[in-house]
Amino acid sequence: MKRTTFRNPWLPILLLSPQLAIIAVFFYWPAGYALQTSFYLQDPFGFGSTFVGAENYTRLTSSANYQDALTFTIVFTLLVTFFSLAIALLLAVKADKVLRGARTYRTLLMWVYAIAPPVAGLMGVMLFDQSRGNLTQLFQALGWDYTLGVNYWDTAVAMIVVSVWKQIPVNFIFFLSGLQAIPRSVHEAAMIDNRSGMSRFWDVTFPLLAPTGFFLLIINITYALFDTFGIIDTLVKGEPGNNPMTLVYRVFVDGFRGGDLGGSSAQSVVLMVLVLILTIVQFRFLERRIHYT
Amino acid sequence: MTFKTTAALGVAFGLVAGAAQAQTEIEWWHGMGGQLGESLNEIASDFNASQDQYRITPVFKGTYEETLTATIAAFRAGEQPHVVQVFDAGAATVIGAEGATIPVEELLADNGVNFDINEYIPGVRYFYADADGTMIGMPFNSSTPILYYNEEALDAAGVTPPATWEEFAEVTGPALLEAGYVPLAQSHLPWIFTENFFSRHNLQFASNDNGYSGLDTEILVNHPAIRAHFEALVEWQEQGLFGWYGTGWADNQSRFEDGEVAMWLGSSASFGGLLERAEFPFSATMLPYWEAVTTEPTQTFIGGAALFAMSGHDAAENEATAAFFAFLSSPEVQYDWHRKTGYVPITQAAYDVAAEDGHYERFPAAEVGIQQLSLEGGEFTRGYRMGFYVQIRDVMNREYGRILTGDTSVEDGFATIEAEANELLDRFAQTQG
Numbered sequence: 001m002k003r004t005t006f007r008n009p010w011l012p013i014l015l016l017s018p019q020l021a022i023i024a025v026f027f028y029w030p031a032g033y034a035l036q037t038s039f040y041l042q043d044p045f046g047f048g049s050t051f052v053g054a055e056n057y058t059r060l061t062s063s064a065n066y067q068d069a070l071t072f073t074i075v076f077t078l079l080v081t082f083f084s085l086a087i088a089l090l091l092a093v094k095a096d097k098v099l100r101g102a103r104t105y106r107t108l109l110m111w112v113y114a115i116a117p118p119v120a121g122l123m124g125v126m127l128f129d130q131s132r133g134n135l136t137q138l139f140q141a142l143g144w145d146y147t148l149g150v151n152y153w154d155t156a157v158a159m160i161v162v163s164v165w166k167q168i169p170v171n172f173i174f175f176l177s178g179l180q181a182i183p184r185s186v187h188e189a190a191m192i193d194n195r196s197g198m199s200r201f202w203d204v205t206f207p208l209l210a211p212t213g214f215f216l217l218i219i220n221i222t223y224a225l226f227d228t229f230g231i232i233d234t235l236v237k238g239e240p241g242n243n244p245m246t247l248v249y250r251v252f253v254d255g256f257r258g259g260d261l262g263g264s265s266a267q268s269v270v271l272m273v274l275v276l277i278l279t280i281v282q283f284r285f286l287e288r289r290i291h292y293t
Numbered sequence: 294m295t296f297k298t299t300a301a302l303g304v305a306f307g308l309v310a311g312a313a314q315a316q317t318e319i320e321w322w323h324g325m326g327g328q329l330g331e332s333l334n335e336i337a338s339d340f341n342a343s344q345d346q347y348r349i350t351p352v353f354k355g356t357y358e359e360t361l362t363a364t365i366a367a368f369r370a371g372e373q374p375h376v377v378q379v380f381d382a383g384a385a386t387v388i389g390a391e392g393a394t395i396p397v398e399e400l401l402a403d404n405g406v407n408f409d410i411n412e413y414i415p416g417v418r419y420f421y422a423d424a425d426g427t428m429i430g431m432p433f434n435s436s437t438p439i440l441y442y443n444e445e446a447l448d449a450a451g452v453t454p455p456a457t458w459e460e461f462a463e464v465t466g467p468a469l470l471e472a473g474y475v476p477l478a479q480s481h482l483p484w485i486f487t488e489n490f491f492s493r494h495n496l497q498f499a500s501n502d503n504g505y506s507g508l509d510t511e512i513l514v515n516h517p518a519i520r521a522h523f524e525a526l527v528e529w530q531e532q533g534l535f536g537w538y539g540t541g542w543a544d545n546q547s548r549f550e551d552g553e554v555a556m557w558l559g560s561s562a563s564f565g566g567l568l569e570r571a572e573f574p575f576s577a578t579m580l581p582y583w584e585a586v587t588t589e590p591t592q593t594f595i596g597g598a599a600l601f602a603m604s605g606h607d608a609a610e611n612e613a614t615a616a617f618f619a620f621l622s623s624p625e626v627q628y629d630w631h632r633k634t635g636y637v638p639i640t641q642a643a644y645d646v647a648a649e650d651g652h653y654e655r656f657p658a659a660e661v662g663i664q665q666l667s668l669e670g671g672e673f674t675r676g677y678r679m680g681f682y683v684q685i686r687d688v689m690n691r692e693y694g695r696i697l698t699g700d701t702s703v704e705d706g707f708a709t710i711e712a713e714a715n716e717l718l719d720r721f722a723q724t725q726g
Contacts, residue, residue, distance in 0.1 A: 041720055041723040041724045041726075042724055043389070043390055043724045043725055044365045044386055044390070044724075045365055045368055045369070045386075045387075045390035045393045046368070046369050047390050047391070047392060047393070047725075048724060048725045048726050049724065049726070050723040050724065050726040052723065059716070065691070065713075130538060130539070130544050130547075131547065131548070131551065147538070147539070148539070149538070149539030149540060149541050149544055150537065150538060150539045150694075150698060151698055152698070152700070236540075236541075237541045237543075238356060238358070239540045239541055239542075239690065240540075240687055240690070240691065241539065241540025241541075241687075241690040241691055241694045242540070242690070242691045242692075242693075242694025242695050242698065242700070243540070243694075253684075253687065254684065256358070256359075256362050257358045257362075257683050257684070257687070258681055258683045258684035258687070259361070259362075259365070259383075259386055259681065259683065260681060260684060260717075260720065262720075262724075263720070
């Protein structure tokens with residue numbers, strides 16, 4: 001790779017400055033402010049505040065409810081990421097083989113991508129409605145006494161299903177283009193070596209899809225952690241009650257509903273650190289094992 | 294068009310524009326959507342039509358919680374509206390922030406509007422007042438929990454609406470169950486079965502006069518009487534006498550509207566919606582009480598919201614706000630609002646107008662809320678004032694949900710609520726430091 005050098009050291013800084021300014025205003029400044037707020041207990045209107053040191057953090061470690069939200073977030077993220085990737089991959093592999101009417105077929109599969117999370121949540125609410133929901137009726141016909149909003153895990157199921165459904169099209173688009181980028185010659189060579197479609201997929205196609213997969217893994221974890229907010233809020237109808245909560249939703253509930261700015265800031269700082277660690281782990285350990293062509 | 298008409302039009306336009314400029318503009322942020330929002334907009338446009346000095350613009354800001362959050366953000370940026378609607382659970386936040394609002398009593402007095410707290414019906418007088426009884430927020434949409442019942446169901450079971458929980462457990466409930474109904478449901482456990490459980494039985498809900506006279510308040514929610522009530526609920530749920538359909542308000546109300554549930558505890562303001570959707574004759578009665586706890590049940594707290602005048606505006610704008618508050622509390626406007634929405638009239642005069650008009654002969658259920666708020670008061674029935682109360686309610690909802698789904702016991706649930714609520718109260722006290 002060729003290393004570009006600038007004779008004037010100020011030029012690159014000048015060229016970067018618009019981007020840096022945007023990051024500073026929209027990321028570093030609020031993040032710094034959140035960090036500062038997390039050490040105080042503050043009147044929402046800004047009249048009084050008390051410095052409490054690390055108390056906003058230490059109380060999280062002793063809060064059973066916070067631990068519960070943490071566990072649920074991990075389970076939720078793993079399940080949403082796994083299912084939305086697996087189902088999208090399956091659909092993409094199958095769609096890749098379709099010859100006739102491929103375009104229509106693919107468009108239909110991408111359809112859901114255009115739906116905003118709260119709208120997806122609302123459709124979920126309708127499908128899982130306690131008395132009129134189609135899926136509720138189906139579950140009950142199968143002998144499962146399913147009620148959204150009453151049973152903790154029943155609500156969790158709805159959250160996971162709607163979140164997965166919403167994310168499949170994004171993954172599908174990327175997987176499909178990834179599959180189409182694999183040269184035909186590779187497939188043909190593999191065909192000679194191995195007749196089993198299954199093992200050809202795992203030995204040849206899957207490793208070649210790895211860069212796409214790695215990218216999607218990061219995108220999906222971020223999605224499950226943060227972007228599912230709208231879906232969760234709509235499904236619990238703004239009233240968390242005894243329903244499961246993700247960490248991000250809890251930041252919102254404590255800060256925006258409850259007006260506890262300090263406590264909510266501390267939680268968002270914890271979340272920032274978690275994401276930072278996660279990103280480092282992903283790039284350090286996972287990316288090494290992936291070969292870009 | 295001739296020169297004359299053009300000139301005349303020009304002059305006319307100039308006059309209109311001049312008049313428009315002389316008007317004082319004020320803004321009103323609120324959290325009422327749908328039908329209620331339309332009724333609210335009517336009040337605003339009626340006020341604008343009633344005079345030409347002031348002009349109020351209502352702005353819908355989402356839910357109550359979102360309205361409060363938007364107001365806080367706006368206040369910190371110096372862009373606050375003139376009037377804001379704050380709900381019962383958020384009252385402590387806004388009243389605690391002294392200097393954020395102008396007490397309504399002071400605002401009205403400064404602008405020459407007559408104010409006498411005794412004109413307000415007993416139940417609403419002190420809920421939004423400070424420790425000295427000065428009214429800070431103007432009660433606007435006030436409601437209270439009452440028991441609605443399906444008349445067909447009660448006739449089929451051959452029972453009358455229960456006055457006490459003992460009667461429900463022994464007579465009403467089993468008979469309704471026999472008749473094929475889920476006898477009872479409710480829509481808001483913290484409001485109906487906690488806060489108003491305490492006021493109905495005149496029990497102390499929090500130290501410092503229910504939180505009015507100090508910040509170092511401790512919640513007294515872990516009371517044997519309410520624990521016994523929840524033990525009874527769990528038992529009723531097992532027997533099929535009580536149905537719980539989650540924390541969402543509508544999920545529980547719709548079971549009543551569908552005719553599956555025979556009696557439902559909701560808000561006096563649910564009346565309008567029920568009238569529209571229920572296809573069976575229904576009526577209402579007061580919130581039942583435990584005879585084992587008291588034989589003299591007292592009035593309940595109001596729910597709903599109040600209007601607060603935000604500080605930081607000039608005298609002319611404050612005058613406009615005062616004029617609007619005076620308009621709003623006039624008997625005619627109050628009666629109109631009461632009739633359309635089911636919220637209780639806040640003044641005795643408005644109540645009288647409604648009675649004279651024969652409103653309660655046509656709809657007896659519409660009077661239950663105000664009757665309940667006009668009952669004899671007690672030491673602990675004027676209200677409660679606790680900071681971070683929205684979060685405390687969330688904790689209650691969580692633990693009650695866990696109790697009713699068998700995840701925890703009544704004893705443990707209440708111990709958790711007590712501990713977490715007291716921690717939140719302690720934290721709130723520190724935010725005021």
